[in-house]
Amino acid sequence: MIRAIALCLALAPAAATIAHAQTDVVRGEFRSGWQTASGTHMAALHLQLAPNWKTYWRAPGDAGIPPHFDWTGSENVGSVRFHWPAPDVFRTNGMKTVGYHDQLVLPIEVTPRDPRKPVRLMASIDLGVCKDICVPATLLLGTALPAPGRNDNTINAALKARPSTGTEAGLTRISCTLEPIRDGMRITARMELPAQGRDEVVIFESGISDVWVSESQVRRDGRKLTAVADMVPPSGRPFALNRSEVVLTVIGGNGRAVEVKGCPAD
Template sequence: MTHIPNLLAALAVFACLSGAAPATAQPEVFTANLRVGWQMQNGSQMVAIHLNLRDGWKTYWRAPGDAGIPPSFDWAGSRNVKAVRFHWPRPQVFSLAGMQTFGYAQELVLPVEIVPLDPSKPVEVMAAVDLGVCSDICVPASFRVAAVLPRPGAEDGAIRRALRQRPSTAQEAGVSAARCELTPQKDGVKLTAILQLPSLGGDEVVVVEAGLPGVWVSAADVTRQGKELRAEVDMVSTAGGPIAVQRDAILLTVLGKNRAVEIQGCAAP
């Protein structure tokens, strides 16, 4: 898989949307638009970033894996926005040339919960999105979306389906314990996660996110014995030096054939 190193190389798109009008990003590769969704009972607005990719192309999850370009979102210019919460659908696992990556082929509907400063006032969102798209090569792409969100708006079937594709919570998946052993290394930390949960089907994959900036995490070595799933990774600071791991910030995602589960935080042994 070849990577183009210049972040501004190919597929740069700058389009401003109103409502759900499409923004075209090199039409032979993908199109993007903002689904404006509806106002929730808690006053937040549920919207979604919607990508349609050409056959053979994919884009990446928030943790792209061994090779890939992680997506980034800049909400500068938005008005009456207090917080933004992503509800990522379960990603696919791709394996190629000994590398494992996580993402979405053909289509991604990414639900985004917009929390307003004042729910009684209009919400205007503007987002600049940088992401990677891959086929035989991987290239960076950029686009912009913007809209004044409708109130109350209307239920959106595509967003609802994407919300149902989120990983289960630890409680929903029957996780009875989540512990992490931390072993200091010369260049970082070795983390061994020990999870008590029923099998999710097939060859399970565990993704460990440190919850800290500037920390590289290796692919996990995963073993299962009965209801115990163990995953071992190396964590290394990209700046060098020690890492102060925060147990409550660690996010563990287990991807199985039948379902997925997210576990926030892990206790000491």
Template structure:
């Protein structure tokens, strides 16, 4: 509800004379064929100064992006490799995303590696500065082998979130308690202290479940983060712990912890 009100407020602003083309350009980087016969391509989003767009889980004041690959040919699956995002504060609300430029690596698994891939995507996303606007982009290209390595894609891949093992996570334990309209999660993660402010973003497999901004604190080598989950039903619900993802953000770096086992 908060996100919808913000968007409607932004769209009512006098600066509506600004158009999508004024603030956003998007190109498809064809990339290269991987050793397993797949394709590593990329989406190159460039934003006007001061404008930003959002990560897959954007926070209360952000607009989540969506991708429709259904017009593609010879494509079995598509996986996005998100670079570590930045954390912004908007009207005392936290948002998570990118400014200036986002190169989003796109890993494509074809039906038949011997045939060209025709990749087509429709993107719906939000772009914001002092106002926000919804943006829609449609791109397409035929990706023939072998392609060519691309430095921008490689740099974006290098900024991906570290796994729990790579980051030195020693323990993950989550307590889950019912509340009037959903569930409260208290997560305790054994993780070396980076000496920087940390933000934890929780995600569930069900995108219809609202996730509150987490309250996070350090207790030495343990990170404690608390959030609340509210489903459309507005009541406690069954939660698959294995489908919870915690992303720990600190000054341009990220650690992704999958699963939220009981203590």
């Protein structure tokens, strides 16, 4: 995260980096949501950004700052699951980053530790917000999650904005080739998938938190989409990659994206 912040700030004039207070560019709150039929609770983080400012997706690109959530102080929270809406791709100074502009409603599904007791969310959220410059921000937010709560159209809209599954998007085949390189692994994915837009971007996630993943090289030939990226661990050596943990997201723009979990061998 420190590397990403330093890179973002390096892209901007030094005198401009202190021109904006955090509250000028981003405000946030939790939407308390409702209990689901399975006993979890559907809440959401709602970020409001100043015009033309953006924040980042979970895999933000080489110059982006991924959000980090610290749930210390929460009460009766067993686990949380994020339901990320389809992101957009931004091109700045020749670099691609991935995220959201104007606002982000991020649904958060909370599983209580004890379903008989009330739930309260408390979070310290570190994120980056960028326009011509990047500003690291920290939000301290909290809310009770009432039972049963009430339906929230804003959260429902964000849930509907998720990426399509491979099946929904017409994916008929996917395979991955893994090749050791000097400082890690090279992954080549081959998919038979209808085009999702004119300038498709493919994001690889390794399933390992400290592995750096390069921007992918993408080529399309009809229904065949090929993407290649390098994965580099802290050790700087080839490593074992669990294919079932790999996630590929094909982003086509205009809210179109496809998320595929797992990448088997040929």
